[in-house]
Amino acid sequence: MESLKFCISLLVLQALFNISPTTEAVPAFCPGVFREYIGAEDKNVTFSDVPINPNVEFHFLLSFAIDYTNTKSPEPTNGDFLVYWDIDRLTPSQISSIKAQYKNVKVGMSLGGDTVNGKNATFTPASITSWVRNAIYSITKTVKEYNLDAIDIDYEHFNADPDTFAECIGRLLYYLKQNNVVSYTSIAPYANDSVQAHYLALWRKYGHLIDFVNFQFYAYEKGTTIPQFLQYFETQMYNYKGGKILVSFGTDNSGGLSPRHGFFDACSILRSQGTLHGIFIWSADDSKKDSFIYEKLSQDLLASAI
Secondary structure: OHHHHHHHHHHHHHHHOOOOOOOOOOOOOOOOEEEEEEOOOOOOOOHHHOOOOOOOOEEEEEEEEEOEOOOOOOOEOOOOOEEOOOOOOOOHHHHHHHHHHOOOEEEEEEEEEOEEOOEEOEEOOOOHHHHHHHHHHHHHHHHHHHOOOEEEEEEOEEOOOHHHHHHHHHHHHHHHHHOOOOOEEEEOOOOOHHHHHHHHHHHHHHHHHOOEEEOOHHHOOEOOOHHHHHHHHHHHHHHOOOOOEEEEEEOOOOOEOOHHHOHHHHHHHHHHOOOOOEEEEEOHHHHHHHOOHHHHHHHHHHHOOO
């Protein structure tokens, strides 16, 4: 462990200083990606429960790794991330097994989330330098232990201004990409003024390091119509200009445009316009009760476009 920490300490220095927004990163090309969050709700779901179409690039996103103590009254740990997903069923050996069985499967982890043990999982850096240093070490360690391919940023509460968030996350992503720790990066914003302010600050400076925008369209109001959904998508295309925005729905009775009310019709329209980059679902834990019917339909739709 000490040797790993020493090696990372040598490499981390470049990430602790300002990175020019013109820094080039090799883009990850991934048409028609399907992504699914998994493991946040302890509903005994496993990778093998979820149907996987071999013709679609499939990303599981483990939910979540959080820089908070795992106590009754959690406290922030300044970038020292702990695993909070179902560690009994979503194990390193299970990841190796599903990736060996399906060559199109990648597995990543999502950072942050909404709450931790009933308390808001708030982004609370002591300083940019210390948070980035701790995050690089703890995340690299977990990526290696679980043989992960991707990192997703899903903070929803903030105790730092947008520029500080942008610098912390941007420098972290730069290090992870530059040193081939992960192949894919993504962010998961939604339509909330505070949330958007932080993620747009990150996007403006470090968008070139972000492969996917997992926009939480299910955070819009229930009863969203197809025209409204398409307008929301257009708005986010404008906000995250040049980004691969993935459309989404929840299987937890959340809002937005549901599959029962036209989600796949909206996807077909976007595909005809050349703007359907992929679909993600929140979450496998909630989909288990319905035998993952919408996971199958989502992947079938994406596969039909290849």
